[in-house]
Amino acid sequence: MSAVQLEKVSKSYKDIEALRSATFEVGKGEIFGLIGPDGAGKTTLFRILATLLVPDAGKAMVEGLDVAKEYRSIRRIIGYMPGRFSLYQDLTVEENLAFFATIFDTTIRENYYMIRDIYQQIEPFKDRLARNLSGGMKQKLALSCALIHKPHILILDEPTTGVDAVSRKEFWDMLIQLKKQGITILVSTPYMDEAGLCDRVALIQDARIMKIDTPWQVIRDFPGRLWAVKAARAYPLLTDLREYQQLATVYPFGDSLHVTSPSDELNVPALKKYLEDKGHTSVEIAELTPTIEDCFMDLMNR
Amino acid sequence: MHSWMKSQYTIEAKDMVKKFGRFTANDHLTFQVKKGEIFGFLGANGAGKTTAIRILCGLSSPTSGEITVAGYNVYRQTEKIKRNIGYMSQKFSLYDDLTVKENFRFYGGIYGLSRKRIRERTSWLLDRLNFMHAMNHKISDIPLGWKQKLAFSIAIMHEPEIVFLDEPTSGVDPITRRQFWEMIYETAAREITVFVTTHYMDEAEYCNRVSIMDRGRIEALDTPDNLKKRYQVANMNDVFVQIAR
Numbered sequence: 001m002s003a004v005q006l007e008k009v010s011k012s013y014k015d016i017e018a019l020r021s022a023t024f025e026v027g028k029g030e031i032f033g034l035i036g037p038d039g040a041g042k043t044t045l046f047r048i049l050a051t052l053l054v055p056d057a058g059k060a061m062v063e064g065l066d067v068a069k070e071y072r073s074i075r076r077i078i079g080y081m082p083g084r085f086s087l088y089q090d091l092t093v094e095e096n097l098a099f100f101a102t103i104f105d106t107t108i109r110e111n112y113y114m115i116r117d118i119y120q121q122i123e124p125f126k127d128r129l130a131r132n133l134s135g136g137m138k139q140k141l142a143l144s145c146a147l148i149h150k151p152h153i154l155i156l157d158e159p160t161t162g163v164d165a166v167s168r169k170e171f172w173d174m175l176i177q178l179k180k181q182g183i184t185i186l187v188s189t190p191y192m193d194e195a196g197l198c199d200r201v202a203l204i205q206d207a208r209i210m211k212i213d214t215p216w217q218v219i220r221d222f223p224g225r226l227w228a229v230k231a232a233r234a235y236p237l238l239t240d241l242r243e244y245q246q247l248a249t250v251y252p253f254g255d256s257l258h259v260t261s262p263s264d265e266l267n268v269p270a271l272k273k274y275l276e277d278k279g280h281t282s283v284e285i286a287e288l289t290p291t292i293e294d295c296f297m298d299l300m301n302r
Numbered sequence: 303m304h305s306w307m308k309s310q311y312t313i314e315a316k317d318m319v320k321k322f323g324r325f326t327a328n329d330h331l332t333f334q335v336k337k338g339e340i341f342g343f344l345g346a347n348g349a350g351k352t353t354a355i356r357i358l359c360g361l362s363s364p365t366s367g368e369i370t371v372a373g374y375n376v377y378r379q380t381e382k383i384k385r386n387i388g389y390m391s392q393k394f395s396l397y398d399d400l401t402v403k404e405n406f407r408f409y410g411g412i413y414g415l416s417r418k419r420i421r422e423r424t425s426w427l428l429d430r431l432n433f434m435h436a437m438n439h440k441i442s443d444i445p446l447g448w449k450q451k452l453a454f455s456i457a458i459m460h461e462p463e464i465v466f467l468d469e470p471t472s473g474v475d476p477i478t479r480r481q482f483w484e485m486i487y488e489t490a491a492r493e494i495t496v497f498v499t500t501h502y503m504d505e506a507e508y509c510n511r512v513s514i515m516d517r518g519r520i521e522a523l524d525t526p527d528n529l530k531k532r533y534q535v536a537n538m539n540d541v542f543v544q545i546a547r
Contacts, residue, residue: 036475037446037447037473037474037475037476037478038446038473038474039445039446040475134347134348135347135348136348161473162347162469162472162501163347163501164345164346164347164349164501164542164546165501165503165539165542165543165546166346166542166543166546166547167346168501169543190473190474191502192476193539205475235487235490235491238484251477251480252480252483252508253504254503254504254507254537254538255507255526255527255537293476296476297476300475300476300477301477
């Protein structure tokens with residue numbers, strides 16, 4: 001039995017379509033990433049799995065239980081961390097944790113081993129009110145609260161949004177530890193570079209899942225070839241590449257520009273000469289392996 | 303003020319300090335930002351970025367230090383500063399229950415532009431965005447990516463000296479994120495200083511110079527290329543991780 005199973009699940013809010021016919025399965029112990037921008041439908045999908053929303057059409061199951069009918073049983077086996085910080089600001093760290101333990105008929109002591117690695121980092125501040133915690137500490141507390149009843153499945157809605165690069169890395173290290181304990185993790189993120197840390201990903205945009213696969217296979221399926229172009233001045237390089245007829249797409253990517261050609265061939269010396277004639281210096285052009293973000297943009301353009 | 307009187311810097315901060323009780327949020331920040339520069343202002347959560355931005359926008363007074371923004375003093379000339387800067391963030395941008403045009407009119411009025419000027423700037427900016435057709439749409443009906451581009455246009459509607467962008471692309475799709483950066487480049491090319499924060503480290507590479515804050519201090523300030531060389535790493539993400547760890 002898979003941990004999560006969706007079959008043609010759709011949801012609309014009045015005339016706004018939030019999720020169109022989502023179909024996928026998540027295996028036990030997998031880290032499954034839902035990758036896409038705000039408004040793509042990630043939260044709607046997770047709220048359906050957390051039994052907080054009923055789908056308009058289709059079937060969603062969590063460990064074989066139907067989200068619409070067996071929501072009580074599902075709630076005992078999932079841990080849900082919503083996108084917005086949803087703990088009690090006027091309770092202390094420890095009170096929040098004790099509260100969630102009590103709701104699920106357990107105690108902090110009984111399940112302490114589940115949260116030890118994460119909770120230990122904030123335990124020195126256990127008497128501090130939740131509202132006075134830093135962003136990274138709030139996140140650790142929220143994750144502890146979602147874990148205290150020993151869920152089989154964790155549903156984490158954008159846990160790293162607005163979080164700095166260092167704290168994001170720490171958070172992913174924690175998820176990888178939890179995976180080792182056999183917990184299934186569904187996690188959404190707008191940061192495409194986090195896709196590589198998932199076992200499988202669904203790329204979602206405008207209510208529609210564009211692709212589901214391992215990150216490695218998503219990259220292999222990129223339909224064409226891709227080149228990186230670098231030169232000393234980035235903005236003039238961008239405008240000059242836009243004017244070059246033999247290119248299909250030109251996108252800034254960090255310190256270089258990624259370009260594709262409609263024919264999948266690129267005359268590198270000709271492009272180099274064109275740029276140097278335009279006055280560019282330190283021109284470098286090299287073919288490269290696409291990133292998940294290249295793939296996402298390619299799927300968006302189709 | 304005549305242009306020849308102006309300094310080449312639009313922001314000058316010397317030993318900027320801000321304390322809250324015993325906590326030092328900004329610990330002797332010294333930096334300058336040039337006219338027309340794209341300046342990336344990075345740091346871990348809680349490093350003191352928001353505190354510094356509030357001071358530079360004239361919303362909070364520093365504890366000590368010599369700071370001028372657009373040539374005005376942050377202690378005494380905060381109203382002049384506010385008139386000469388633009389600001390946008392992901393959290394605060396446009397009024398959802400007003401139309402596109404009404405938002406332009408509202409902000410134009412706040413910045414003290416004449417009705418004629420508001421009309422001119424609204425059509426010029428919407429034309430550049432290819433968004434004239436949606437002039438009478440409510441903001442609540444517009445997708446996030448477009449909202450962010452509109453919010454940016456409104457932030458530069460009064461042609462400020464500096465525009466502050468606080469995580470402007472957070473949660474935006476990857477194509478719109480790049481279109482947004484092209485707007486930033488165009489704006490900087492028209493001599494408007496762009497002061498920007500982001501958690502996307504690829505965006506740090508698009509800045510002319512980047513400062514990285516940690517625990518109230520600026521730990522590094524240079525071009526992305528020089529920072530990568532100094533820390534001997536391949537990208538800005540690794541620079542950031544080394545400094546903020």
